[in-house]
Amino acid sequence: MGAGGSDPIREVARLLAERRNAVVLTGAGISVESGIPSFRGAQGMWAKYDPTEYATLHAFMQSPRKVWEMLSEMVSVCGGAAPNAAHKGLAALEETGVVRAVITQNVDGLHQAAGSRRVIEYHGNLDELICVYCWKRYPTRDRWTPGSVPQCDCGEILKPNVVLFGEPIPWLAQEQAEEEARSCGVLVVIGTSAQVSPACDIPRIAKELGAAVVEINPEPTLLTRTVADVHLAGPASEILALLLQSIRDEEH
Ligand SMILES: [Zn+2]
Numbered sequence: 001m002g003a004g005g006s007d008p009i010r011e012v013a014r015l016l017a018e019r020r021n022a023v024v025l026t027g028a029g030i031s032v033e034s035g036i037p038s039f040r041g042a043q044g045m046w047a048k049y050d051p052t053e054y055a056t057l058h059a060f061m062q063s064p065r066k067v068w069e070m071l072s073e074m075v076s077v078c079g080g081a082a083p084n085a086a087h088k089g090l091a092a093l094e095e096t097g098v099v100r101a102v103i104t105q106n107v108d109g110l111h112q113a114a115g116s117r118r119v120i121e122y123h124g125n126l127d128e129l130i131c132v133y134c135w136k137r138y139p140t141r142d143r144w145t146p147g148s149v150p151q152c153d154c155g156e157i158l159k160p161n162v163v164l165f166g167e168p169i170p171w172l173a174q175e176q177a178e179e180e181a182r183s184c185g186v187l188v189v190i191g192t193s194a195q196v197s198p199a200c201d202i203p204r205i206a207k208e209l210g211a212a213v214v215e216i217n218p219e220p221t222l223l224t225r226t227v228a229d230v231h232l233a234g235p236a237s238e239i240l241a242l243l244l245q246s247i248r249d250e251e252h
Contacts, residue, residue, distance in 0.1 A: 027192020089240030
């Protein structure tokens with residue numbers, strides 16, 4: 001694929017349409033166009049909040065009120081964000097039977113808001129709060145208002161049900177993600193370089209078991225040189241719009 005000067009968009013569209021068995025792995029890059037800052041980079045959350053002080057389970061257990069300064073910002077930003085054309089494009093590809101599932105490292109809930117039905121949330125979701133003492137769960141909107149620090153009925157401070165550094169991936173999400181990777185025909189990686197363990201295993205598992213790996217990122221990543229069969233360079237919204245159009249053309 002991608003050799004001989006042919007059109008890589010058309011080749012990927014043909015592959016997706018033929019196999020009708022694609023699984024998508026998304027990361028922070030897909031939500032940037034929705035106004036959600038990514039974590040790394042000069043404009044990222046980690047430039048403002050040192051992750052060792054704000055994003056580890058240890059930090060939360062030590063000083064939950066301090067960690068909620070960052071969490072409040074995340075909940076506010078994600079709560080006010082709307083899905084962009086890339087999220088909607090993936091939902092449309094699921095609707096047409098080309099995409100089977102989305103595995104996301106994001107905690108913003110925007111895939112579901114766009115209409116995707118099978119979404120595996122690798123790192124949890126900000127919509128839910130959990131007590132790390134008694135394990136009671138609450139919808140975030142029931143317990144949190146801007147500037148507040150949400151409390152459990154038991155009196156402890158609640159944590160968003162997202163995976164902080166030092167916490168394991170929810171076992172069910174990990175099982176489901178690996179099963180999707182093992183059985184897909186095409187794995188499409190969007191908006192992430194998938195370098196963080198264990199999300200980095202997903203493209204590798206898919207590749208080893210015979211899937212084609214397609215990468216959609218604005219710039220080449222380590223994935224481009226190692227696992228990806230083809231790299232479509234550009235904003236996810238534009239690339240997905242081109243793929244959708246090309247698949248529709250193929251089918252007529
Ligand atoms: Zn509790």
